[in-house]
Amino acid sequence: MEQESDDVSNIHNRFSLTLVNPSSHYFSLVMSLVVASVMVLATYFGYLSNLGFEQNWYRLPIVLGVLVVTQLLDTRFSKKKEYSKSLHSSLFGNMLWTVTILMGILSSIVLAKEIELFFIVFGVLLFASFRIGIYTTTLGASLKKAWTICFIQPLAMYFVLIPQDMWLSILYEPIGLGYGISFMIIASIWSVLTDRAGRPGMESTHKTIQAYLASQGNDFEDAEELMEQRSSETKITTSQLRLSSPNGKTEFRMVLPEIHPGPYHPVGGSNIPYLIYKNLSSSAMIMHSISDHSLNLPSRNEVENYLKKIEDSIVKEEGLLCTEPVIVQINKARVVGLLFGNNPLLFLSLSPHGMEDIPSYMKTEIEQYAKNRNYARTMIVDCHNAMGEEISKEDGEDMLKAAKSCLDTLITKDSYPIEFGYANSDNMDVWTEDLGMGGLGIVCLVINDKKYFLGWADANNMENGVREKIIDNFSKRDYNLVEICTSDTHYAPVKARNRNGYYQLGLITSADKLSKWFLEIAKNAESDTTSAKFEILENEANVKVMGQGIYEDYSKALDNSLKITKAFVIGGVLFFITSLFL
Numbered sequence: 001m002e003q004e005s006d007d008v009s010n011i012h013n014r015f016s017l018t019l020v021n022p023s024s025h026y027f028s029l030v031m032s033l034v035v036a037s038v039m040v041l042a043t044y045f046g047y048l049s050n051l052g053f054e055q056n057w058y059r060l061p062i063v064l065g066v067l068v069v070t071q072l073l074d075t076r077f078s079k080k081k082e083y084s085k086s087l088h089s090s091l092f093g094n095m096l097w098t099v100t101i102l103m104g105i106l107s108s109i110v111l112a113k114e115i116e117l118f119f120i121v122f123g124v125l126l127f128a129s130f131r132i133g134i135y136t137t138t139l140g141a142s143l144k145k146a147w148t149i150c151f152i153q154p155l156a157m158y159f160v161l162i163p164q165d166m167w168l169s170i171l172y173e174p175i176g177l178g179y180g181i182s183f184m185i186i187a188s189i190w191s192v193l194t195d196r197a198g199r200p201g202m203e204s205t206h207k208t209i210q211a212y213l214a215s216q217g218n219d220f221e222d223a224e225e226l227m228e229q230r231s232s233e234t235k236i237t238t239s240q241l242r243l244s245s246p247n248g249k250t251e252f253r254m255v256l257p258e259i260h261p262g263p264y265h266p267v268g269g270s271n272i273p274y275l276i277y278k279n280l281s282s283s284a285m286i287m288h289s290i291s292d293h294s295l296n297l298p299s300r301n302e303v304e305n306y307l308k309k310i311e312d313s314i315v316k317e318e319g320l321l322c323t324e325p326v327i328v329q330i331n332k333a334r335v336v337g338l339l340f341g342n343n344p345l346l347f348l349s350l351s352p353h354g355m356e357d358i359p360s361y362m363k364t365e366i367e368q369y370a371k372n373r374n375y376a377r378t379m380i381v382d383c384h385n386a387m388g389e390e391i392s393k394e395d396g397e398d399m400l401k402a403a404k405s406c407l408d409t410l411i412t413k414d415s416y417p418i419e420f421g422y423a424n425s426d427n428m429d430v431w432t433e434d435l436g437m438g439g440l441g442i443v444c445l446v447i448n449d450k451k452y453f454l455g456w457a458d459a460n461n462m463e464n465g466v467r468e469k470i471i472d473n474f475s476k477r478d479y480n481l482v483e484i485c486t487s488d489t490h491y492a493p494v495k496a497r498n499r500n501g502y503y504q505l506g507l508i509t510s511a512d513k514l515s516k517w518f519l520e521i522a523k524n525a526e527s528d529t530t531s532a533k534f535e536i537l538e539n540e541a542n543v544k545v546m547g548q549g550i551y552e553d554y555s556k557a558l559d560n561s562l563k564i565t566k567a568f569v570i571g572g573v574l575f576f577i578t579s580l581f582l
Helices: 004-020 026-049 059-077 085-109 119-138 143-147 152-161 164-172 174-195 203-217 219-232 273-280 300-312 360-372 392-414 466-474 511-526 549-579
Strands: 231-242 251-257 283-285 313-318 321-323 326-330 334-340 342-350 379-382 415-425 440-447 450-457 481-486 531-543
Touching: 004 231, 026 059, 026 119, 026 152, 026 203, 026 313, 059 085, 059 143, 059 152, 059 313, 059 334, 059 531, 085 152, 119 152, 119 164, 119 174, 119 203, 143 174, 143 251, 203 219, 203 549, 219 300, 219 549, 231 415, 251 273, 251 379, 273 283, 273 300, 283 450, 283 511, 300 531, 321 440, 326 440, 342 360, 342 392, 342 481, 360 379, 379 549, 415 511, 440 511, 450 511, 450 549, 466 481, 481 511
Parallel strands: 251 283, 342 379, 450 481
Antiparallel strands: 231 251, 231 531, 313 531, 321 334, 321 415, 326 334, 334 342, 415 440, 415 531, 440 450
């Protein structure tokens, strides 16, 4: 579990490097025009000042026109015909050319030497070498094709930038030609090595990167195909607590799927909590069970397969009585428990301190402890309601002690008939960037003439301390909100350009606003309570899950690629610096 979590975190950190790209292709378009303008002006005021910019001013709009045309042409050579990637790559390539031009001017000033024309052709070929790297890694071109098309944009701009009678004399500057060709060879070697960095576990690192980048534009077929190829069939259990009125017209379900939401939006089971929620007529809370990323569904096909199978759930236990909630707090660890008949339901949390997914060994130990106490079926919820790292040994021990203490206490508690009421935000205007499609929900449990509320949000975790603020706002109005849980959905209403790749609940929406929404829902749930019976349902289904090995291979490939890239970048910068002294 710890290794799997480390691999997932490492992959996430590596892919967060894609945030280097501008958020908008319009930004890249404008900036590429600005950078190209700087390059033209630097060329004529620095290298070709004897020709005069006044006589060559028309070259600036022509260069910019050629830049735009070749950016459009570039889309024809990329695998997915994506204009935005063409613009991003054009911006960075033009930046390299411009920096080379400016560094040549700077070196002549600092070293008090004559300005060297070879920096112009050096910049052209450095631009071309960058295009070799970008086309092979992210745009899906072979190395042979990349060499064929890498010159199109830089040479097209060069031929309208430089007067015709100087084309060959500058292009054949031996020093610039030597440095430029060297960087093209370096880029080619780098491309081959990074593509093979994940072998033997991963045949092509570049294909994986391309599939990931395509999926960010909602083109997820390649990513799902790669993941499904590596996935293996596993037996998955889904448990449900169903509360229903005597006439069967009112029903609520708390679902604990053994699968984990993910791997990331919009791939595979990233939106699985909402899909289950809709399948159950929006009258459910889809909890985060004790599971991790190895239990991700890799594709939409497997999601559909899973959803069909959970419809065949079997009633394992049923009854009419439940205890009042028991809350045990040991240091940071808190466990809330209820006993439905002889079936304990436990909610585990470290909020407001937070943690990552609860490891599976804790589930095994708690279930065994419950079995030794003659409990029937134990349902365990990972509340997932505060941000944090992998649970520490000390916090894990405290949580196990709290869970065991809660189980011991529940045995001693009296049981009472249950009433319940459920409401959600489906008919409310609660859209926000830190909330998934399932919105918010509240179930009101009336036990021993006392009202207890459980809150749920279809969100990817919660901002630390938000849970406590909401519960405090409830208590000020004499509402006992026992716990708030999230589904840990990996659906994202908008692409979050931050390190996490998502907005946790409470990061965008204030705790007071969330409290207002939750309170409105709680009042609706409270007003619609009815007597209930409970049923424990279970389903076992064979579905493909991603497993741990895929994350180990991805993590290794990305680490190796980054090490290779760092070495080439350092070597390339040092090699570039030597040109400044010639």
